[in-house]
Structures are given as C-alpha cells and as structure tokens.
Amino acid sequence: MTAKPIPVPNADTKPFWDACNEERLIVQSCRSCGHVQFYPRVLCVKCEGRDLDWADAEPVGEVHSFTIVHRAPTPAFKETAPYVLALIDLNGGFRMMMNIVDCKPEEVAIDMPVRIIFEERGGQRLPQATPV
Ligand SMILES: [Zn+2]
Numbered sequence: 001m002t003a004k005p006i007p008v009p010n011a012d013t014k015p016f017w018d019a020c021n022e023e024r025l026i027v028q029s030c031r032s033c034g035h036v037q038f039y040p041r042v043l044c045v046k047c048e049g050r051d052l053d054w055a056d057a058e059p060v061g062e063v064h065s066f067t068i069v070h071r072a073p074t075p076a077f078k079e080t081a082p083y084v085l086a087l088i089d090l091n092g093g094f095r096m097m098m099n100i101v102d103c104k105p106e107e108v109a110i111d112m113p114v115r116i117i118f119e120e121r122g123g124q125r126l127p128q129a130t131p132v
Pocket residue numbers: 030031032033034035044045046047048049
C-alpha cells in the first residue's frame with residue numbers, strides 16, 4: 001500500500017504542525033487588527049501587518065461545504081474512498097479544508113456540527129473533523 005502524503009512544515013507553518021502533534025489547534029492572529037487567518041502566512045491578509053501571533057482555537061465548528069470523493073486521486077487513497085473532503089468553518093472565525101472521518105459519507109450535511117481530531121500520519125498529526 002502506498003502511504004498517504006505527510007505534511008511538510010516550513011518556517012511559516014511549523015508552529016501550527018507542532019501544535020497538531022500535541023493535539024492542539026492553533027490559528028495565526030494579527031496583533032495589529034485582530035484578524036485570524038488560516039493558512040499561516042508571513043503577513044496579515046487584512047492589514048498587511050507582520051506582527052502575527054498564535055492563539056489557541058476551539059476545535060469545533062460546522063460544515064460549510066463538502067464533496068464525496070469516490071475515485072481516489074492517488075493509489076494511497078484507494079482504500080479510503082469513498083471519503084469526504086470538506087470546508088469546515090471553525091468557531092474561531094476561520095475556515096479549513098479537511099476530511100470528515102468516522103462517519104458514513106452519506107451522513108454528512110451542510111451546517112453539521114463537527115469537532116477536530118488528529119490523525120497520525122508518518123510522525124505528523126493532522127487535523128480531521130468528526131461529527132459531534
Ligand atoms: Zn492585521
């Protein structure tokens with residue numbers, strides 16, 4: 001079986017991935033204007049400020065949109081298909097793309113409440129959503 005891809009942290013994303021390994025969800029926040037943003041960047045997308053910080057994010061949200069993947073994009077995902085790829089609106093005011101796991105794809109619905117869990121993948125944990 002081919003292994004699923006593992007996230008490769010860079011200087012901007014390393015704090016996020018390190019927190020995932022501790023099973024904590026954090027989000028970048030701007031000290032100048034208070035904007036929170038995902039994914040992590042070098043500057044604030046709202047005010048272009050560079051005074052960015054990290055804040056703990058509540059690991060709960062709801063489904064904004066989703067699709068059911070029936071045909072695996074690579075051999076690594078063949079055993080997982082069909083699976084759900086979703087946009088999750090986190091309670092902290094930002095949006096992330098992830099899988100919804102531990103439920104049947106046909107049970108997923110728009111606005112469905114979810115919580116974040118962390119999937120171990122080759123030494124790196126990554127956030128996934130599961131129904132509340
Ligand atoms: Zn800002």
